[in-house]
Amino acid sequence: MESEASQIILIVTTIIIATFVVFIILLFTVFQKRKNSLLEQQKESKKRFEREIAETQIEIREETLRNISWELHDNIGQLLTLAKIQLQNASQDNIHEVSETITKGLTEVRALSKLINPEAIKNIKLREAIQLEIDRFNRLNFINSALIIKGEGELNNEKSCIIIFRILQEFFSNTIKHSKASNLTVELNFSEHYLEITAKDDGVGFSSLEGKSNGIGLENIKNRAKLIGATAVFTSEVNKGTSLNIVYKL
Template identity: 35%
Template sequence: MVQDTPSVFVIILSGFILMLLMGSFIILMVLLHRKRQIENKQRLEALQAEFDKTILNAEKEIQEETLSHVGRELHDNIGQLLSLTKLTLNSSKPEKIQEGRQLVNQVIKEVRTLSKDLNLDWVNAIDLEAFIKRELSKLEDLNFCQIEFEKTGQAEEVDQSKKLVLIRVIQECLNNVIKHAQPKKLVITLIQNPQLLAVHIEDDGVGFDTQKASNGSGMYNLQKRMQTIGGSISITSELGKGTLVKLILPNSIA
């Protein structure tokens, strides 16, 4: 019995060491799990901060674009209408009085339209189809180029924050067309279904080298914004053969 004492001691010692190893392993796993939780929380907070920043910037830019539009309308449209109204009402001819009243009514209508533009509640109230048609009508009024709008699928509800970013991205794409493309024809296609939302913006303008454009901050900003809302942007272009922009937002329908 005395001879078995070392064996018993070895067994007890081995068990104790095994318990220490198991305890250390459990503690290590708990610490690793806790570390992953903290990292995941920090990652989510960073993503949320980036999303909030994107939304804030989109709102700010839409406000600036709206104010710029209002300024142009006040100077080029309403200012001219008021000058014409003044000249008409200063005339001594009786028939000019009625013409002047009609001009005053037109000025009032234009001012009401501008007041609605200044209130950004229209962003929440308008759907994407109506927004795209609204932007295209502005280009038609300028006789910019031949305009076409196509639609596939039924209109679906879109998350308001994602819609805000999409609206700004579409505006920026159209601004690029106006500034650089020199097209004869512009076609926008809206595709909506329960699986995805897509907007295709295609022109037959001068085109550009996409490899050079990919190094610019404008392209990066558009890609970053679409990524922030879970979407993507692809651009196909060739010198002299126009440009096709595809905005894709999978599973974006609320």
Template identity: 30%
Template structure:
């Protein structure tokens, strides 16, 4: 066998080896791609499941919050007005001094207001701006804390699920202030800028060390929900200087 034949055989073998290596490489790449694809699909499914569970949990919590508020209003306001009406009707001498019709009208107005609050789907019926105003009016009506609300632009997520999550996060902020802050005033701002919304909830309460409560379940719930809707949250507080929670969320 002459040298030229040997060179041809070596070239063929070398070419075959290269083709084999390319084939193995392509096979490995296909396997890696398929594994990544499966992993990404599973991750997407996990995120979708978490999101759906978070939305469902938010609905349940809002329902509980609403029923709690309605029960308190029935006891403190409507019940008191009806008791006064009963007293005036049972004592003619009092009827001359007080117009029971006015009390009945007040009871009707209170019941109508509560019937609107009982509609758990009111998040779908009202804008985010209107929902925040309604929630702050409840707080202001209680007389426990003063409230201020500033709105600039139109902040309205297109889908109902993000709006529900934002509404629930806002309720959690207000609930935490009422429970722990000992605040005299709540300041809320809803601003729209560059395709995103910023919701700021600030109080003049006792404040807290953020490092000491960063693992609290309430704050973790809020942070998790913000991530699920593609936003971010900033918590600023210190002892004696109040607290501000700033939520940035996409419009879409």
């Protein structure tokens, strides 16, 4: 009887151990599959992020080329034409005006050279890149613009800087083309852990019922913000303007 009991105990123990081993193997297999799945998701997210960065850089470059075209045609071209006319009618009395026009032209060329140089744009700080845009809007009389900076922080992540700058460029472009606004204000508020950016115009705005959010790339902007762990929120009212609020964890 003792022999039979021992055999039963041995069989039960073997079954328990075998069951435990199978359970461990299954658990390890599930864990490994989940781990592989997470790694694949991370790889895909990294690829998507890098692809988005590349596309954003191309868009910034295209926007820069459009800006250069506007500068050459609407600003520098007009200054050179004016200087030519003034030179044709130059006299001792108006030679100072000719000199001033040429000086303005040189100033505009220097400002334009910052846009042309890809390394300058690549290495520029966010606040400097935004200031260049604001200065250009004011120079060309596109819209009365201002940049307000609060706090002493700085955004040092180059890729996040590229994404945020392109989001703001998209907002600026729609403000100038569609909002009929007179004023544009951009505020950078640096705190210890966050950068909050608010871009605001006083244009015609829109209601949520008009469905214009897709027209200004709201989903695209939100998705880009998510890539860098930021949030982007639009607020707009008819005849009261539109604002974009971005919050980014430093």
